[in-house]
Amino acid sequence: xxxxxxxxxxxxxxxxxxxxxxxxxxxxxxxxxxxxxxxxxxxxxxxxxxxxxxxxxxxxxxxxxxxxxxxxxxxxxxxxxxxxxxxxxxxxxxxxxxxxxxxxxxxxxxxxxxxxxxxxxxxxxxxxxxxxxxxxxxxxxxxxxxxxxxxxxxxxxxxxxxxxxxxxxxxxxxxxxxxxxxxxxxxxxxxxxxxxxxxxxxxxxxxxxxxxxxxxxxxxxxxxxxxxxxxxxxxxxxxxxxxxxxx
Amino acid sequence: xxxxxxxxxxxxxxxxxxxxxxxxxxxxxxxxxxxxxxxxxxxxxxxxxxxxxxxxxxxxxxxxxxxxxxxxxxxxxxxxxxxxxxxxxxxxxxxxxxxxxxxxxxxxxxxxxxxxxxxxxxxxxxxxxxxxxxxxxxxxxxxxxxxxxxxxxxxxxxxxxxxxxxxxxxxxxxxxxxxxxxxxxxxxxxxxxxxxxxxxxxxxxxxxxxxxxxxxxxxxxxxxxxxxxxxxxxxxxxxxxxxxxxxxxxxxxxxxxxxxxxxxxxxxxxxxxxxxxxxxxxxxxxxxxxxxxxxxxx
Numbered sequence: 357x358x359x360x361x362x363x364x365x366x367x368x369x370x371x372x373x374x375x376x377x378x379x380x381x382x383x384x385x386x387x388x389x390x391x392x393x394x395x396x397x398x399x400x401x402x403x404x405x406x407x408x409x410x411x412x413x414x415x416x417x418x419x420x421x422x423x424x425x426x427x428x429x430x431x432x433x434x435x436x437x438x439x440x441x442x443x444x445x446x447x448x449x450x451x452x453x454x455x456x457x458x459x460x461x462x463x464x465x466x467x468x469x470x471x472x473x474x475x476x477x478x479x480x481x482x483x484x485x486x487x488x489x490x491x492x493x494x495x496x497x498x499x500x501x502x503x504x505x506x507x508x509x510x511x512x513x514x515x516x517x518x519x520x521x522x523x524x525x526x527x528x529x530x531x532x533x534x535x536x537x538x539x540x541x542x543x544x545x546x547x548x549x550x551x552x553x554x555x556x557x558x559x560x561x562x563x564x565x566x567x568x569x570x571x572x573x574x575x576x577x578x579x580x581x582x583x584x585x586x587x588x589x590x591x592x593x594x595x596x597x598x599x600x601x602x603x
Numbered sequence: 604x605x606x607x608x609x610x611x612x613x614x615x616x617x618x619x620x621x622x623x624x625x626x627x628x629x630x631x632x633x634x635x636x637x638x639x640x641x642x643x644x645x646x647x648x649x650x651x652x653x654x655x656x657x658x659x660x661x662x663x664x665x666x667x668x669x670x671x672x673x674x675x676x677x678x679x680x681x682x683x684x685x686x687x688x689x690x691x692x693x694x695x696x697x698x699x700x701x702x703x704x705x706x707x708x709x710x711x712x713x714x715x716x717x718x719x720x721x722x723x724x725x726x727x728x729x730x731x732x733x734x735x736x737x738x739x740x741x742x743x744x745x746x747x748x749x750x751x752x753x754x755x756x757x758x759x760x761x762x763x764x765x766x767x768x769x770x771x772x773x774x775x776x777x778x779x780x781x782x783x784x785x786x787x788x789x790x791x792x793x794x795x796x797x798x799x800x801x802x803x804x805x806x807x808x809x810x811x812x813x814x815x816x817x818x819x820x821x822x823x824x825x826x827x828x829x830x831x832x833x834x835x836x837x838x839x840x841x842x843x844x845x846x847x848x849x850x851x852x853x854x855x856x857x858x859x860x861x862x863x864x865x866x867x868x869x870x871x872x873x874x875x876x877x878x879x880x881x882x883x884x885x886x887x888x889x890x891x892x893x894x895x896x897x898x899x900x901x
Binding site: 411412413431433434450452453469471472490491509510 | 856893
């Protein structure tokens with residue numbers, strides 16, 4: 357397979373065996389990488405993948421549906437790990453717009469920053485941004501868990517329907533605008549709350565849930581009690597003329 | 604979509620490479636806009652001369668003999684350097700406005716791309732690589748520059764509809780997005796005496812900034828004004844004789860990423876435009892905040 361650059365991987369000190377494959381995007385097109393990932397079948401021995409030289413490429417490792425690990429060495433462009441269903445993708449760099457969009461399960465870890473709408477419409481799995489995320493983080497999230505070590509931008513969790521958004525830093529303006537049912541936990545300041553989003557009481561079950569998310573996201577030295585919880589006031593569920601200004 | 608790039612050099616040793624760096628950045632974003640491409644390069648000032656970049660669909664007819672006719676008409680020395688459909692006309696500072704009017708009179712089909720002490724603007728229909736090759740942009744030197752590859756959403760796919768738009772001496776602007784109140788703003792600017800070459804929304808933004816700066820605002824203040832006076836989606840990257848600015852609208856749905864090192868400030872619609880810049884792996888890379896003005900001046 358032209359996509360496997362064994363000698364280069366060995367030169368860089370990677371152990372090359374049946375279980376791991378290095379794919380150099382400087383030498384082979386992205387389409388071959390994604391096709392090779394889509395060709396994997398349940399029980400495949402090729403469980404560890406490494407992607408070299410992404411240099412801002414779009415759609416790296418989109419649509420993976422097997423429980424493998426993928427280490428991306430560098431920064432990616434749009435939609436990295438989109439629709440991920442069960443794999444563990446680590447971006448050793450920053451991610452462009454739409455990282456993990458519509459993720460189903462598995463996890464994506466971004467070591468750097470993420471651009472707009474990280475985790476948008478995600479239905480499951482865990483997205484961890486170790487740096488900052490930009491605007492619209494978790495927009496229309498539908499069950500995904502998102503943990504951001506830094507700050508998030510404006511309009512995050514807009515129309516969020518289910519899942520948990522955890523922010524260790526600050527959130528921008530209009531957090532949770534028109535939110536349905538997702539839980540938002542913010543440790544820092546919130547620029548402003550969007551329509552129908554309110555601060556809510558942190559009950560024991562929320563502390564327990566949040567602590568579990570922090571543990572899964574590799575966050576240490578931070579207590580669940582340091583966060584505030586935000587969620588839906590549920591006044592926009594049914595049209596009421598008195599709420600017309602809030603829509 | 605559209606793709607925009609900008610590069611402002613702090614380190615003089617990079618100036619010979621400005622054209623090649625900017626070309627590479629723009630070509631990397633070709634698939635954001637296949638309709639047309641353009642680039643504005645700010646070169647070194649050349650003493651007493653100012654220049655006008657002109658364009659003609661029939662360069663063999665319009666450019667031949669223009670230097671002699673123009674020199675005679677305005678009574679000043681004139682030189683012309685032809686590059687494909689474009690040419691750079693040089694004359695003395697004090698004759699630049701007269702030269703501009705005279706060119707229009709002598710060759711009605713010529714379009715003025717821009718004018719000033721240092722700026723040259725090359726733009727045509729087609730992909731960035733073709734435009735860059737056609738005008739040999741890679742060999743150009745300079746202090747800063749901006750570029751654009753267009754996916755047309757407002758106005759026709761023509762040379763004049765391509766970016767950058769230049770509406771004042773050494774000023775130009777590239778835009779990703781679309782403005783919704785450009786007709787109203789255009790009417791107000793026309794009342795002020797400004798003229799327009801196209802129906803394009805971006806030309807209105809360029810003219811708005813020129814108008815603000817003509818009223819004494821600096822680049823940063825003029826960019827601040829776009830946030831209250833222009834309505835719509837925009838990421839603007841702007842060049843002036845010695846400055847470089849960036850602003851995004853408050854919604855900020857158009858992509859933008861910036862990088863800064865001791866050697867340069869760079870802007871790209873996407874990170875991949877920046878990946879071949881020197882020292883990018885250790886650069887400070889960030890996404891410009893919405894409704895926030897960034898600018899640098901030499």
